[in-house]
Amino acid sequence: QVQLVESGGGVVQPGRSLRLSCAASGFTFSSNHMHWVRQAPGKGLEWVALISYDGSNGYYVDSVKGRFTVSRDNSKNTLYLQMNRLRAEDTAVYYCVKDGGSVVGAAHAFDVWGQGTLVTVSS
Amino acid sequence: DILMTQSPSSVSASVGDRVTITCRASQGISSWLAWYQQKPGKAPKLLIYAASSLQGGVPSRFSGSGSGTDFTLTISSLQPEDFATYYCQQANSFPFTFGPGTKVDV
Numbered sequence: 572q573v574q575l576v577e578s579g580g581g582v583v584q585p586g587r588s589l590r591l592s593c594a595a596s597g598f599t600f601s602s603n604h605m606h607w608v609r610q611a612p613g614k615g616l617e618w619v620a621l622i623s624y625d626g627s628n629g630y631y632v633d634s635v636k637g638r639f640t641v642s643r644d645n646s647k648n649t650l651y652l653q654m655n656r657l658r659a660e661d662t663a664v665y666y667c668v669k670d671g672g673s674v675v676g677a678a679h680a681f682d683v684w685g686q687g688t689l690v691t692v693s694s
Numbered sequence: 695d696i697l698m699t700q701s702p703s704s705v706s707a708s709v710g711d712r713v714t715i716t717c718r719a720s721q722g723i724s725s726w727l728a729w730y731q732q733k734p735g736k737a738p739k740l741l742i743y744a745a746s747s748l749q750g751g752v753p754s755r756f757s758g759s760g761s762g763t764d765f766t767l768t769i770s771s772l773q774p775e776d777f778a779t780y781y782c783q784q785a786n787s788f789p790f791t792f793g794p795g796t797k798v799d800v
Contacts, residue, residue, distance in 0.1 A: 615792055615795050616730075616732075616738065616781055616795075617792065618783075618789055618790040618791065618792070621788075630788050630789075631789075633789070666737055666738075671728075671740065676725075676744035677728075677743040677744060677747070678785065679726070679786075679790060680740060680743035680744075680783070680785050681728070681730070681738070681740060681783070682740045682743070682749065684737035684738055685737065686737055687737055
């Protein structure tokens with residue numbers, strides 16, 4: 572079945588770095604754009620980043636530009652999020668999400684979600 | 695950025711009720727709108743894309759409508775498993791943005 576499994580979350584001090592990973596299975600990873608979406612504790616959803624199917628293009632929400640980098644390894648069916656210069660406001664559950672673009676009309680809807688990994692930025 | 699608003703922020707309903715949630719975009723997004731359901735401690739689930747297309751496996755009691763700036767999600771007959779928070783999301787342009795959510799509870 573289609574599955575996304577995130578890992579790499581944890582507690583990190585402000586200003587430090589963390590890398591999240593997401594292992595994909597059950598679909599043709601290399602044909603799909605992928606996203607990261609986050610949710611601060613008790614808050615709503617915030618889109619963070621998109622990477623194109625071939626890794627050639629990345630797009631980010633302004634609040635993480637210059638600090639976060641999204642990448643992928645299609646040979647390993649794995650998505651990454653490198654997070655540098657972390658801030659307290661980056662504390663959230665981070666979800667790896669598949670773009671729905673393989674379905675007509677569903678481009679940039681989020682049709683498959685991982686279970687999420689919690690990142691806590693605190694001293 | 696496109697600002698998404700939802701109303702109401704919460705709604706109290708009973709099993710069998712018809713529930714309607716409204717989402718408004720700060721600028722026109724054609725039909726590039728999706729709806730999600732999220733239960734506590736779980737990842738969101740896609741219900742509707744392209745404003746009115748039902749995602750596979752989603753019960754037909756869920757429906758979406760609208761275009762441009764005004765959209766609605768309707769649950770025709772609320773079931774016990776439908777008590778959750780619902781989010782709209784614009785898929786028209788970067789950065790993709792979500793509404794603040796509508797909590798449906800008893």
